[in-house]
Every structure is written in structure tokens, then in C-alpha cells.
Amino acid sequence: MGSMLSFLLLAILLHLAGGSPPPEPVVCTDGTSNCTVTNSVGSFPDRIVCRARSVTYPRTEQELVGAVAAAASAKRKMKVATRYSHSIPKLMCPGGLDGAIISTERLNRTVRIDAKKGLMTVESGMVLRDLPVVGYQHRIQASGTCINSPEDGLNTSCPWDPRIRGSFSQNTDFSIALSKAPAFVAEMQRLRDLSPDTFCAGIDTRFGVLIRYVKASSAYLGKPEDSVDFDIVSYRSRTDGMPRAHADVVDEIEQIALHKYGGLPHWGKNRNFAFDGAIAKYPKADEFLRVKDRYDPDGLFSSEWSDQVLGINGSPNIVKEGCGVEGLCVCSDDSHCAPEQGYFCRPGKVHGEARVCSTSANP
Ligand SMILES: Cc1cc2nc3c(=O)[nH]c(=O)nc-3n(C[C@H](O)[C@H](O)[C@H](O)COP(=O)(O)OP(=O)(O)OC[C@H]3O[C@@H](n4cnc5c(N)ncnc54)[C@H](O)[C@@H]3O)c2cc1C
Numbered sequence: 341m342g343s344m345l346s347f348l349l350l351a352i353l354l355h356l357a358g359g360s361p362p363p364e365p366v367v368c369t370d371g372t373s374n375c376t377v378t379n380s381v382g383s384f385p386d387r388i389v390c391r392a393r394s395v396t397y398p399r400t401e402q403e404l405v406g407a408v409a410a411a412a413s414a415k416r417k418m419k420v421a422t423r424y425s426h427s428i429p430k431l432m433c434p435g436g437l438d439g440a441i442i443s444t445e446r447l448n449r450t451v452r453i454d455a456k457k458g459l460m461t462v463e464s465g466m467v468l469r470d471l472p473v474v475g476y477q478h479r480i481q482a483s484g485t486c487i488n489s490p491e492d493g494l495n496t497s498c499p500w501d502p503r504i505r506g507s508f509s510q511n512t513d514f515s516i517a518l519s520k521a522p523a524f525v526a527e528m529q530r531l532r533d534l535s536p537d538t539f540c541a542g543i544d545t546r547f548g549v550l551i552r553y554v555k556a557s558s559a560y561l562g563k564p565e566d567s568v569d570f571d572i573v574s575y576r577s578r579t580d581g582m583p584r585a586h587a588d589v590v591d592e593i594e595q596i597a598l599h600k601y602g603g604l605p606h607w608g609k610n611r612n613f614a615f616d617g618a619i620a621k622y623p624k625a626d627e628f629l630r631v632k633d634r635y636d637p638d639g640l641f642s643s644e645w646s647d648q649v650l651g652i653n654g655s656p657n658i659v660k661e662g663c664g665v666e667g668l669c670v671c672s673d674d675s676h677c678a679p680e681q682g683y684f685c686r687p688g689k690v691h692g693e694a695r696v697c698s699t700s701a702n703p
Pocket of ligand 1: 380420421422424425428431432433444465608609
């Protein structure tokens with residue numbers, strides 16, 4: 341009995357401690373040509389897989405410079421893809437179908453360590469897990485790993501690995517200036533108090549609403565003020581256009597945050613509509629765009645997505661049937677929801693200007 345229990349405990353610990361490493365985000369059908377690129381969950385918010393002409397895997401700075409020079413002289417758009425490509429929006433897609441991908445996967449060495457200064461210089465493909473520990477690390481919070489584990493034929497994996505039917509969710513994340521955060525929280529509480537059960541069913545209650553503090557930054561696209569960052573995970577259907585029960589809760593919270601309280605969307609999370617007009621909220625956006633133009637006048641490091649979110653060309657919104665359900669737009673018509681399944685475009689329950697896909701006839 342005792343050994344059985346020990347075996348079970350060991351199995352549980354092994355399961356928690358490891359798992360097959362995630363799949364490569366870049367896959368090519370012809371060596372390093374004719375490639376597709378996706379993110380770690382295998383699905384961008386618009387569910388499209390991006391294409392690229394080729395991928396290169398430089399191992400040295402010289403090879404990296406060569407790869408950039410080759411793409412630049414061919415006037416080919418290029419993007420970096422990392423080994424794990426964790427960003428949720430289409431940040432790593434090069435423009436069009438003919439772009440180049442430069443992977444940092446093999447640029448993963450420590451360049452130098454200056455223990456006295458507490459300064460470590462590493463190549464850009466290094467992941468936190470690979471970093472040598474310098475000094476005390478007993479106060480770093482960590483919760484195991486799944487990305488660096490040996491291949492075990494998918495017996496175990498990261499929970500979001502697209503090869504298994506594991507967790508599939510949408511991740512809303514925005515920051516609100518500290519001075520406005522209490523009013524925003526009070527508004528969320530009003531929404532909760534209208535129907536606590538509905539509220540708790542709308543968000544993933546395993547996580548709740550994560551709250552982090554972010555300091556103001558002088559970076560052109562940094563937070564202009566000290567802010568509070570709110571993060572909400574919620575259910576996402578694997579079927580395109582399939583409404584989520586009580587999704588209107590998160591949709592309304594997002595619109596209150598982004599439209600009423602000037603919330604800034606996390607660039608690496610969120611669905612398309614969150615980025616609509618986001619760039620106008622950055623007081624130094626013009627300076628950023630001037631510098632960008634100076635260093636990249638031909639837009640070789642830009643893509644359709646970056647042009648849309650930076651307000652250069654087009655909009656991140658995709659307006660079509662079901663776009664409100666998918667978070668690709670804010671609904672303005674019932675067809676943007678799923679009227680055949682009883683989901684209609686309705687005003688928000690506490691923020692009358694919000695428009696959400698809801699089954700409630702009387703908000
Ligand atoms: C399960 C999960 C949990 C997450 N949790 C958090 C969290 O707690 N907090 C948080 O802030 N975010 C979180 N995120 C979001 C994600 O981690 C961030 O968006 C992060 O920035 C992704 O980093 P990456 O190295 O994977 O970059 P990628 O997603 O691969 O790249 C991001 C962008 O940077 C570019 N890029 C990358 N490297 C370089 C380089 N060397 N040179 C030039 N351009 C480069 C890429 O082309 C792309 O445009 C989570 C994501 C997932 C899937």
C-alpha cells in the first residue's frame with residue numbers, strides 16, 4: 341500500500357514537473373522555405389495561420405547581421421520568431437505571404453557575466469529557464485516548468501499545447517492609470533453585484549482577476565503613469581464563431597476599461613478590438629513613429645498587424661458576421677453576434693455605451 345502511494349505521488353510530481361516541449365512555432369514544408377508561423381497556443385485571435393517565404397536560424401551575431409542584410413537587400417519584410425512565441429496577437433507574422441522569419445532559437449548563449457555589477461549579457465534567444473543563477477534567488481517565485489522537458493510522446497505537455505485538447509482560452513489584459521483604478525474596480529463590482537453567478541461564470545474563476553502594479557516609464561510606448569494591470573482569462577471555443585456563455589461579462593469589462601477609463605491593452609495579449617485606437621492613448625506615439633521611420637523607412641520590420649495597431653494603415657478590427665463573438669470587433673449589429681443561437685448585440689449592463697453579444701433581452 342505504502343509503495344503504491346509513493347508511486348502515485350511520484351507520478352503526480354513528474355506530471356507537475358515536466359512535459360513534452362511545445363511544438364516549433366515555425367514549420368516549413370520545404371527545408372527552410374514555404375513556412376507557416378503561429379503562437380504557442382497555435383491560434384491567433386483571428387484563427388489564421390501566418391505564412392512566410394523562409395526562416396533562418398543564425399547562431400552568431402555575424403550570421404544574424406547577414407540574415408537581416410539579405411532580407412533588406414531583397415526588400416523583404418522580416419520578423420523575429422522566438423522558440424516559444426508566447427505572444428497571443430500576430431506580432432511575429434512578417435508582412436504578406438513573402439516575408440522572412442529570423443529565429444532566435446539558436447542564439448541562446450551567455451555572452452558575459454559581471455557578478456560585481458550584477459549584470460548578465462545574454463543572446464536574445466535565451467529563455468529565463470536557461471539563465472545561470474547569479475546571487476540569491478530564493479525570493480524568485482516560480483511554479484515549475486513545461487517548456488524545457490524531455491520529449492515523452494505527449495504523455496505530458498504544457499496545458500496550452502495545441503496538440504492536445506487542453507486549455508484554450510482568451511486572455512484579456514489591460515492597464516489603467518493608478519488614479520483611475522479604484523473607480524474602475526467599483527464599476528466591476530457593480531457588474532458583479534447585478535449577478536454574482538453570471539459574473540463568476542463569465543471569467544475563469546481558477547484565476548479570478550489578476551492584478552499587478554506597473555511603474556510609469558519614459559519609453560515612447562511605455563505607460564505614461566504608474567498603473568494597475570488587470571488580467572482575465574476566459575473560455576474560448578475551439579469552434580470559430582461559437583458564442584461563450586456569459587461572455588458579455590468580460591466583453592463589458594474590456595469596454596469599460598479601454599473606452600471609459602483609457603485602459604492600455606497588453607501588446608502581447610488581447611483580441612483585435614482591444615487595439616482599436618490604442619496608439620492614440622500614448623502621448624509620445626508621434627515620437628515613436630518618427631524614430632521608427634528614421635530607422636526603418638521602408639517598413640521592412642513592419643507587418644499588416646503592426647501597421648494596424650500603430651495607426652499607420654488599416655484597423656485591427658475585422659468586421660464580419662460573428663466578429664463580436666470572436667472579439668474581432670465591438671458589435672454594432674446582431675449579425676456580429678450569433679442571432680441564430682440567441683445572442684444579440686445589446687448595450688452593457690452597467691456601461692450603457694458598451695455593446696456586447698448577449699442573450700439577455702433586458703440588460
Ligand atoms: C501561457 C501564457 C502565459 C503568459 N503570461 C504572461 C504574464 O504573466 N505576463 C505577461 O506580461 N505576459 C504573459 N504572456 C504573454 C507573453 O508571454 C508575452 O507577450 C511575451 O512578450 C512573449 O515573449 P516571447 O519571448 O515569447 O516573444 P514572442 O511572442 O516570440 O515575440 C514578441 C514580438 O517581439 C519580436 N521579437 C522577439 N524577440 C525579438 C528580438 N530578439 N529582436 C527583435 N524582435 C523580437 C517578435 O517578432 C514579436 O513581434 C503569457 C503568454 C502565454 C501563452
